[in-house]
Amino acid sequence: xxxxxxxxxxxxxxxxxxxxxxxxxxxxxxxxxxxxxxxxxxxxxxxxxxxxxxxxxxxxxxxxxxxxxxxxxxxxxxxxxxxxxxxxxxxxxxxxxxxxxxxxxxxxxxxxxxxxxxxxxxxxxxxxxxxxxxxxxxxxxxxxxxxxxxxxxxxxxxxxxxxxxxxxxxxxxxxxxxxxxxxxxxxxxxxxxxxxxxxxxxxxxxxxxxxxxxxxxxxxxxxxxxxxxxxxxxxxxxxxxxxxxxxxxxxxxxxxxxxxxxxxxxxxxxxxxxxxxxxxxxxxxxxxxxxxxxxxxxxxxxxxxxxxxxxxxxxxxxxxxxxxxxxxxxxxxxxxxxxxxxxxxxxxxxxxxxxxxxxxxxxxxxxxxxxxxxxxxxxxxxxxxxxxxxxxxxxxxxxxxxxxxxxxxxxxxxxxxxxxxxxxxxxxxx
Amino acid sequence: xxxxxxxxxxxxxxxxxxxxxxxxxxxxxxxxxxxxxxxxxxxxxxxxxxxxxxxxxxxxxxxxxxxxxxxxxxxxxxxxxxxxxxxxxxxxxxxxxxxxxxxxxxxxxxxxxxxxxxxxxxxxxxxxxxxxxxxxxxxxxxxxxxxxxxxxxxxxxxxxxxxxxxxxxxxxxxxxxxxxxxxxxxxxxxxxxxxxxxxxxxxxxxxxxxxxxxxx
Numbered sequence: 283x284x285x286x287x288x289x290x291x292x293x294x295x296x297x298x299x300x301x302x303x304x305x306x307x308x309x310x311x312x313x314x315x316x317x318x319x320x321x322x323x324x325x326x327x328x329x330x331x332x333x334x335x336x337x338x339x340x341x342x343x344x345x346x347x348x349x350x351x352x353x354x355x356x357x358x359x360x361x362x363x364x365x366x367x368x369x370x371x372x373x374x375x376x377x378x379x380x381x382x383x384x385x386x387x388x389x390x391x392x393x394x395x396x397x398x399x400x401x402x403x404x405x406x407x408x409x410x411x412x413x414x415x416x417x418x419x420x421x422x423x424x425x426x427x428x429x430x431x432x433x434x435x436x437x438x439x440x441x442x443x444x445x446x447x448x449x450x451x452x453x454x455x456x457x458x459x460x461x462x463x464x465x466x467x468x469x470x471x472x473x474x475x476x477x478x479x480x481x482x483x484x485x486x487x488x489x490x491x492x493x494x495x496x497x498x499x500x501x502x503x504x505x506x507x508x509x510x511x512x513x514x515x516x517x518x519x520x521x522x523x524x525x526x527x528x529x530x531x532x533x534x535x536x537x538x539x540x541x542x543x544x545x546x547x548x549x550x551x552x553x554x555x556x557x558x559x560x561x562x563x564x565x566x567x568x569x570x571x572x573x574x575x576x577x578x579x580x581x582x583x584x585x586x587x588x589x590x591x592x593x594x595x596x597x598x599x600x601x602x603x604x605x606x607x608x609x610x611x612x613x614x615x616x617x618x619x620x621x622x623x624x625x626x627x628x629x630x631x632x633x634x635x636x637x638x639x640x641x642x643x644x645x646x647x648x649x650x651x652x653x654x655x656x657x658x659x660x661x662x663x664x665x666x667x668x669x670x671x672x673x674x675x676x677x678x679x680x681x682x683x684x685x686x687x688x689x690x691x692x693x694x695x696x697x698x699x700x701x702x703x704x705x706x707x708x709x710x711x712x
Numbered sequence: 713x714x715x716x717x718x719x720x721x722x723x724x725x726x727x728x729x730x731x732x733x734x735x736x737x738x739x740x741x742x743x744x745x746x747x748x749x750x751x752x753x754x755x756x757x758x759x760x761x762x763x764x765x766x767x768x769x770x771x772x773x774x775x776x777x778x779x780x781x782x783x784x785x786x787x788x789x790x791x792x793x794x795x796x797x798x799x800x801x802x803x804x805x806x807x808x809x810x811x812x813x814x815x816x817x818x819x820x821x822x823x824x825x826x827x828x829x830x831x832x833x834x835x836x837x838x839x840x841x842x843x844x845x846x847x848x849x850x851x852x853x854x855x856x857x858x859x860x861x862x863x864x865x866x867x868x869x870x871x872x873x874x875x876x877x878x879x880x881x882x883x884x885x886x887x888x889x890x891x892x893x894x895x896x897x898x899x900x901x902x903x904x905x906x907x908x909x910x911x912x913x914x915x916x917x918x919x920x921x922x923x924x925x926x927x928x
Contacts, residue, residue: 297747298743298744298747298748299740299741299743299744299747299748299751300744300747300748300750300751300914302740302743303740303907303910303911304911306901306903306907307901307903307904307907307908307911308901309855309901309904310841310847310850310851310852310855311782311786311847312844312846312847312850313775313778313779313782315846316775316778316779317775321846326845326846328845328846328848328849329849331846331849331850333850334846334849334850337850373915373919373927374773374774374775374926374927374928375775375778376775377767377773377775377908378904378907378908378911378912379763379767379911379912379914379915379916379927380911380915381914381915381918537923538922538923542749542750547749548753549749549750549753549754549922550753592925593925594919594923594925595923595924595925596923596924596925597924617774620925620926621774
């Protein structure tokens, strides 16, 4: 049953000058379609043009108002979650600069108010509500994994630590819960990098989940809560900056959407937010990390610009600077930087589980072709969703590639100063 | 009849057009003060203007390079559509008679060519709407009608200048269709002739001022 009271309330709430103008002036030129990787990967199916998708969802919601029925929301569900990753590329192709992806996000929120949203995303949202992270992990588990990772580093490094809840750190490091469960070595790698750069950092025992799956599910209240958990903890710990692991949508959520979700009147986060690529770029430029010339990567290498880091975050040169230090044979994809295509794993579709893999693989064809054309053997992806999606694409399209995060490649190539090399006392703790 | 449509009706059309646009802008502006903080928080002249100029200069935005024929026809259409009514010498004489002001007048020969250009490029846009699947699926009847209404004053003006067909009737149709176009500006998708500048500035602020990224 459609909750018409809630529906009308939300429609009125979102009915801003922007939405009115956008829905009114779209002159139906169809140019946005050229920007959409769903359209391009499905042989130019006109139903996948961004303007059509908005017209069929948010456009219809405003036109129909109370006449919207359950069937209508079912149709919206298909379009909003399985035909758009909110990558925002279409905005660059619209002559009027209509922000189509923002309208798709709003339509998701309205669907969610009617209980319509992918099951897995709803589950993750409930986990966030209960535990403060989308995997529902207790603090103890994070702390245990951190301790375990410190032990793991002891064979190769000396003096690596993971400070928990340290007051007054320069960086409060926030991570993706996937790291705790599936990639704990990512946390270990970060700890090695921070230790060698002699950084003043900390991982908080709460508010450490930088991701925001409620945002993709369309639960605005819970999305705001997720962001607020991180902001509040950073303020409580008196951290100078919030640092985000190699994750794309976390940056969008904490740096750009979060301030509005949590009602910051100036539209800026209460504590500065920076992405991991900015940190590494800075370390290399300042010489706090040095690359061993012997270990520079010789294999052809390419870079996946995550939508929420490059196009929607303005950080595309940082990654290229880093690669300049790390590798000899960098081959950019075409198109690249802010015009790069979404990998097909964004907008919350990646964590929705294996049932949605066939759709992801079909939509990812454009990305697979882009990668193949570079001839690269290594793809760097500073985003967990891009990382997993490109790994799947590599198998499906037989691309013969290895996917890495920046942290992994840094650990393989950087110089370990003498004092961080283990000696006879390697197993003794300081 | 002539006096009515070139006198009171013309005044009426101008008042509806300009008044309608002003009312719409005031309404959107006051709504934006409440609902669109994001527009003001990240306002940045540099990003805004770059966003605007990348779509005012042909082929400056990369999307335009993907459909070069459409881009060319689109620019030609808009330029001739705006320049002929403003700079036609016959119109300037009317301006002068009624308001005592006049603009530079283009040679009649040029106006004649530009009218034909408007008609041809307008028909191109019409046919493109019909033939490209991703445009056709978006188009409603009113989108087709709007193109016809837009080029109607040019078709009738072109005929009237050459004195082809029944002059009197065609001339009246010319004035009436021009007036209809003016009246439709604030209430139809033609409002993009004003609102375009605002949406372009906004996306410049949104992508640039807020995120440090480009919007073209």
